[in-house]
Amino acid sequence: MPTAPRKKPGFETLAIHAGQEPEGLYGAVTVPIFQTSTYAQEAVGKHKGYDYARTGNPTRTALEICLAALEDGKWGLAFGSGMAATDAIAHTLSAGDHVVLSDDVYGGTYRLYKRMYEQLGVALTPVDMRRLDAVRRAMRNSTKVVWIESPSNPTMKVVDIAALSEIAHKGKALAVVDNTFASPYLQNPLAHGADLVLHSTTKYIGGHSDVVGGAIAGNDPALRERLAYLQNAAGGVPGPLDAWLVLRGAKTLAVRMERHSANGQAVAEWLAEHPKVTRVNYPGLTSHPQHALARKQMRLFGGMLSFEVRGGEVAAKRLSGRTKIFALAESLGGVESLIEVPLAMTHGSVKGTKLAPPAGLVRLSVGIETVSDLIADLAQAIG
Numbered sequence: 001m002p003t004a005p006r007k008k009p010g011f012e013t014l015a016i017h018a019g020q021e022p023e024g025l026y027g028a029v030t031v032p033i034f035q036t037s038t039y040a041q042e043a044v045g046k047h048k049g050y051d052y053a054r055t056g057n058p059t060r061t062a063l064e065i066c067l068a069a070l071e072d073g074k075w076g077l078a079f080g081s082g083m084a085a086t087d088a089i090a091h092t093l094s095a096g097d098h099v100v101l102s103d104d105v106y107g108g109t110y111r112l113y114k115r116m117y118e119q120l121g122v123a124l125t126p127v128d129m130r131r132l133d134a135v136r137r138a139m140r141n142s143t144k145v146v147w148i149e150s151p152s153n154p155t156m157k158v159v160d161i162a163a164l165s166e167i168a169h170k171g172k173a174l175a176v177v178d179n180t181f182a183s184p185y186l187q188n189p190l191a192h193g194a195d196l197v198l199h200s201t202t203k204y205i206g207g208h209s210d211v212v213g214g215a216i217a218g219n220d221p222a223l224r225e226r227l228a229y230l231q232n233a234a235g236g237v238p239g240p241l242d243a244w245l246v247l248r249g250a251k252t253l254a255v256r257m258e259r260h261s262a263n264g265q266a267v268a269e270w271l272a273e274h275p276k277v278t279r280v281n282y283p284g285l286t287s288h289p290q291h292a293l294a295r296k297q298m299r300l301f302g303g304m305l306s307f308e309v310r311g312g313e314v315a316a317k318r319l320s321g322r323t324k325i326f327a328l329a330e331s332l333g334g335v336e337s338l339i340e341v342p343l344a345m346t347h348g349s350v351k352g353t354k355l356a357p358p359a360g361l362v363r364l365s366v367g368i369e370t371v372s373d374l375i376a377d378l379a380q381a382i383g
């Protein structure tokens with residue numbers, strides 16, 4: 001028996017249709033790439049909503065509507081990179097403000113706050129956000145942002161977004177969640193109480209390792225106004241082709257995440273049984289310390305994991321150079337599998353600090369290839 005139509009369309013329907021009605025001129029079912037920097041006006045100030053392409057572009061608008069829908073937010077804003085989106089939020093701060101951030105936050109985020117904003121008078125406190133009392137203790141009257149990442153990169157810590165958002169709100173700070181690792185298909189931080197959700201769309205949303213982009217979504221119209229102002233004033237916007245590539249990627253996000261998660265689980269379980277592997281960090285393993293929280297907060301567990309082998313750094317570097325399907329590369333979230341050694345690659349900027357991951361940690365972005373091929377590749381590389 002057919003089921004009654006639901007009021008709100010499902011995730012997959014929104015991914016393919018939100019902001020993407022057939023175009024008005026010729027009925028193209030795909031949003032056109034409006035490759036233009038400016039728009040002709042009928043009379044001074046009389047135009048169809050667009051005057052200059054830093055301020056707005058219809059391809060970008062379609063992407064922003066779609067991203068908002070996927071995060072179940074009221075609005076979305078697209079940026080030229082995840083860091084441009086991060087910087088827009090950081091730009092809302094002034095000298096004397098304080099930020100509490102997760103102690104294994106994305107390396108580029110830490111670098112931005114540490115090297116650029118600390119100099120301008122913004123104070124930082126990195127904390128292990130698994131310990132809610134430590135976060136409570138870190139809060140000051142001047143705390144404006146609590147910066148959350150879950151699962152974290154590269155150690156795959158899972159933190160309680162709802163509880164952390166509550167702590168942020170008690171202190172009158174914004175709860176911001178970098179949701180890049182989970183993607184909106186696996187986790188919607190706004191539904192757990194976060195004020196802003198941020199993505200590097202370069203990763204799972206774009207999904208094909210062919211574009212760099214970023215996004216922010218939220219519900220509060222005042223925050224939208226502030227961030228849209230900064231998006232235009234500082235100008236970290238995506239070009240029309242890049243916006244289109246991210247939008248095309250988003251259409252298949254749900255099916256890709258299902259396969260990334262199935263492959264991630266299978267690879268994690270295989271690694272966990274391997275005699276040379278001493279540790280596997282994957283939220284889908286029952287041995288993960290926050291597995292129960294991950295089950296509650298996430299729909300599935302994704303394609304990111306990290307592990308350590310006997311022999312430490314030397315063994316980690318050796319095996320990372322020996323895989324044939326897993327490409328040795330930075331970045332993550334594409335259809336193809338990638339392998340890297342975080343401390344020597346993505347996390348070089350935290351080397352020598354207490355934020356540094358173990359030197360022998362290997363990170364995998366498990367792609368959507370045939371999973372038996374991926375496991376065979378790791379088997380020959382680990383030896």
Ligand SMILES: *Cc1c(COP(=O)(O)O)cnc(C)c1O
Nearest residue numbers: 081082083106178180200202213
């Ligand atoms: C890649 C990444 C970023 C930065 O995004 P770019 O698109 O590279 O600027 C931020 N946060 C996380 C978790 C990331 O993986």
